[in-house]
Every structure is written in C-alpha cells, then in structure tokens.
Amino acid sequence: MADTSFLDWPFFEARHREFAAEVEAWAVANADRLTEHHDADGSTRALARALGESDLLRMAVPESGALDVRSLCLAREILARHSGLADFAFAMQGLGTGPITLFGSEELKRLVLPGVRAGTTLAAFALSEPEAGSDVAALATTATRDGNAHWRIEGEKTWISNGGIAGSHVVFARTGEAPGARGLTAFWVPGGAPGLVTAERIQVSAPHPLARLRFEGVRVPDAHRIGAPGDGFKIAMATLDVFRATVGAAALGFARRGLDLLLHRATTRKLFGAPLFDQQMTQAAIADAAVDVEAAALLTYRAAWLKDQGTPRVSREASMAKLHATEAAGRIADACAQLHGGQGVVTDSAPELLTREVRALRVYEGASEIQRVIIARAERERM
Incomplete structure (x- = not known):
C-alpha cells in the first residue's frame, strides 16, 4: 500500500483528502479489472465510461468554475499507481477539453462537455504535427475562411492521443493574423466530421490509442472556434x-x-x-x-x-x-x-x-x- 501521509501536507484541504479516497476506492475496484494492455482502444473506452459513471470526471471536465489542479494531480497519481491506461483515460478527457473549459463559449461548453464528462465521448488534443512538436509556432495546418460563418481546415496532426477513436477534437491551426505563434487559432472538430481521416494508427511501447490524423478540407462553423482568432498559442x-x-x-x-x-x-x-x-x-x-x-x-x-x-x-x-x-x-x-x-x-x-x-x-x-x-x-x- 503506497504511503498517503503526504495528504496531510498543507497543500491540501479536507475536500482533496475525500476526493483522493474516492479515487483510490474506484481504482482498487476497477482499474485492473478494466485494463487489458493488448486492447488499448477497448480498455480506454471502458475506463472512460466507468470514470464517467462514477462521476470522477467531474474534476477533469467541470460543469462550472476553474479546473482544480490539485484534484487533477491526485487523480492522476492514484490512477497511474494502479493502471497507466486508467490514468491516460482520465487525463485525456481533461486535456482534450481543457481549451473549451478555459476559453470556450457557453454554447460550445453545453455542446461538448457533457458527453466527455460522462465518459461516452472520448476527447483529443490535436496540437503536434510531423514538423512541429516542441516548436508550436511552426504549425503548418491551416484554417481559412469559408464564407462568413465557416472555416476549412487543411493539414496533418500526429502523435494524437485518442486519435482514431475520439468523438471530440480540439485542433490548432494557422489562421494568419500575425507571423509565428501569434497567427494560430483553436477549433473544435467532432469525430466523424467529413474530411477528418485517420491516416495511421501508431503503435508504441506502452500501448494506448495514438494516431496520425489528416484534415482534408474539414469544414467547421465559426461557432466552433475557441477564443478569438490568433489566440490559439x-x-x-x-x-x-x-x-x-x-x-x-x-x-x-x-x-x-x-x-x-x-x-x-x-x-x-x-x-x-x-x-x-x-x-x-x-x-x-x-x-x-x-x-x-x-x-x-x-x-x-x-x-x-x-x-x-x-x-x-x-x-x-x-x-x-x-x-x-x-x-x-x-x-x-x-x-x-x-x-x-x-x-x-x-x-x-x-x-x-x-x-x-x-x-x-x-x-x-x-x-x-x-x-x-x-x-x-x-x-x-x-x-
């Protein structure tokens, strides 16, 4: 049994200790049972659903208010101690919708967040590209205006966690308001959008859903933009x-x-x-x-x-x-x-x-x- 005395440190409040106990109980009952390392897709789906059914995803995808980082950290520490895939499933629901939680319109929050919070929709954060990983300012994927109320996204993303099985994607693209990092914008793209192609499923040493995605003229309404044009970075x-x-x-x-x-x-x-x-x-x-x-x-x-x-x-x-x-x-x-x-x-x-x-x-x-x-x-x- 791992040491939990750190929960008495002054970083934490009573609510954090209660949440940690809740996550630990869930992990003991479910993490190993639902983890099959040779079926990463199926395990991720099952773990996300179970986390949603237990309402543990409320911390990763809150209904209102700011993200509580201490709670996120406690959940990830406990889940990773039990199962790397359980940690992955929890973390991606939060990271994949973090831009919407922090910057999205109320309409977009109502559209996207409930399904992700319930664990019935998997989320993805599409930032990295074949030639732009650590250097975010070098992104080449573009989004251009298509009339007054739509955008078209063209380009390729890679190393995308939950790629190929996600129903919700936050995608960063170059819209050209200024050079480099100041010309990027964030968009929400649903799974199954016409032109969204899973080009390759990537196999890694510790299996989890990972893919290279192509955006071939993916058309999104301006209402799916996250924040102002140019605020993507x-x-x-x-x-x-x-x-x-x-x-x-x-x-x-x-x-x-x-x-x-x-x-x-x-x-x-x-x-x-x-x-x-x-x-x-x-x-x-x-x-x-x-x-x-x-x-x-x-x-x-x-x-x-x-x-x-x-x-x-x-x-x-x-x-x-x-x-x-x-x-x-x-x-x-x-x-x-x-x-x-x-x-x-x-x-x-x-x-x-x-x-x-x-x-x-x-x-x-x-x-x-x-x-x-x-x-x-x-x-x-x-x-």
Missing part, C-alpha cells in the same frame, strides 16, 4: 500550464508503484541465505527511490497549489515538477527492473511494464530538454 500554453504539473503527478504514481515493487522484492527475495534487503546496495537503491518520490511529490503539489491559488504563471514550477518527477520515475523503474534480475525484463512482468509505461512521460507535453530550457530562461528572468 495563448490557449494551448494556458492549457498546458494546467496539465503539465499533472504529468508530474502521473510520473509520481508510477514512481510510487516502483518503490512498492522494490520494497516487496527486497523483503521477500533471499540472496546468500538472507533477505535481499540486507545488501547495502539494495538499501541504497530503495533510499534513492524514496528521496526521488518525496521530492517529486513536493514539486508537483507545490506547482498545483500555486496554480490553484491564482498565480498567473506557474510555467517554471510546473516544468520543475514534470522534469524531476518523470526523470525520477525512469530511474526508479530502471532500479526496479535491475533488482528483479531476469524477471525484470520478462514481457508484461510488473517491472517490465512499469519501464515501458514511464518512458513516454519524459517526451510528451514537453520533453525533458524543453523543460530545462523553460526553467533556465525563468531563472535568468529572476536575476
């Missing part, structure tokens, strides 16, 4: 500012799982007639993992608390949380595989699965290298 960055710390929380959940596996292996496996734990190098690995977990938790929940307090920008703190937590999770997963010996590299064993699940976190929503750039620039500004 601001909307994307504001959304990522909320959800970047939650990636750290997911990594924290995986790290706690790894620490549990380390402790179980060390205390149950015998080596030279004594528990593996008695080896000083084993104790060092456990100690390093414990320090990494605590530091990741402090950084993650500091960033979440600051955002919930209304701090205008938490890019520095969120980047620190994501960078440290994801790198720490990788270190712990590697130590876990090492301590399990041959069993640590057996396909679908607990250590091997953990190793695959944590790897992508160092890449998506801003690779570790990009987080270091953000942190360094923030430090320069503080001089």
